[in-house]
Amino acid sequence: MANASSKRIASSNESALKNIQLGLLGVNLLAPLLRFLFSLVASRTFIPSKKIIALHLLSIAGTVFVWRWFVLIGTPKRDASGLKSGEDLSGGGVVELAWDLVYMTWICTLGSAILGDWVWWFYLLIPAFGAYKAFNLVRPLLGMFLPGIFGPKIPRDPNAPAQDAADEKVESRKQAKLRARMEKGDKRVQQVQTSRR
Structure with missing residues (x-):
């Protein structure tokens, strides 16, 4: 049973790593092509501002870092006892947030090439979502110290x-x-x- 689960996770991880490689190449080759085509059709410049280029390079560096981390933790390893699947790349927690970073980078890269540079504002959804998750993690603790603000809500009218x-x-x-x-x-x-x- 455990060996079948390891094989399933290993094959899922291999396809996820292959997909992230293809996505990195596809998005970063397609974005300049789309930007060039839309600069011919619309009255936009082909080369974006320095801020957008810096933001794009930083987001690509983050995506490459996530990809290398996924390769490190998700690649199946073989030893004398058999196949070890590695970490499940479809799991939750930090892995899920890393996938969100990758997908948001791809959306912003292609969206800025098609719609304009204002699409990079969507990148702020990542820290906003992280802050929301952190608040939900800390809220019970805050409810102990400040029950009037963060505690459970009860009706104020006893005759309700x-x-x-x-x-x-x-x-x-x-x-x-x-x-x-x-x-x-x-x-x-x-x-x-x-x-x-």
């Missing part, structure tokens, strides 16, 4: 209909039987009632 519905309790079978016995005058139930008081 939602509060009345929550106060009604459903009687279990055992409770219904005990109540019926007490109404009939069963002495066992009366003894339990007096011992609780």
Whole structure:
């Protein structure tokens, strides 16, 4: 069973690494071509501003770094005991955030070539999403120290209909039987009632 799972993860990782290589080459070759074609059709310049070039180079460097990291952790390794699949590249956590970086880089690169340089503003979604995840991680701790701000929200009006519905309790079978016995005058139930008081 474990060997089948390792083989599945290994084949998934190999295809993911191949796809990221093809994507890196495809996007970075297609973007200048599209930019050139749109500069002929529209009244845009072929060469973008220095800020956009620097941003593009930084994002490519980040994507290459992620690709090399994926190769390091995701390449299957063979040893005497058999095949070790490596880290699952379709998993969550940091790997998922790295994939988001790669995809957002490709979207911004192609989008800026087609639509214009304003598409690079979408790159701010990455730190915004990271901040959202970090806040959700820290929120329970903040709720302990600042319950009025970050704690659970309760209705302020105690006479609200939602509060009345929550106060009604459903009687279990055992409770219904005990109540019926007490109404009939069963002495066992009366003894339990007096011992609780």
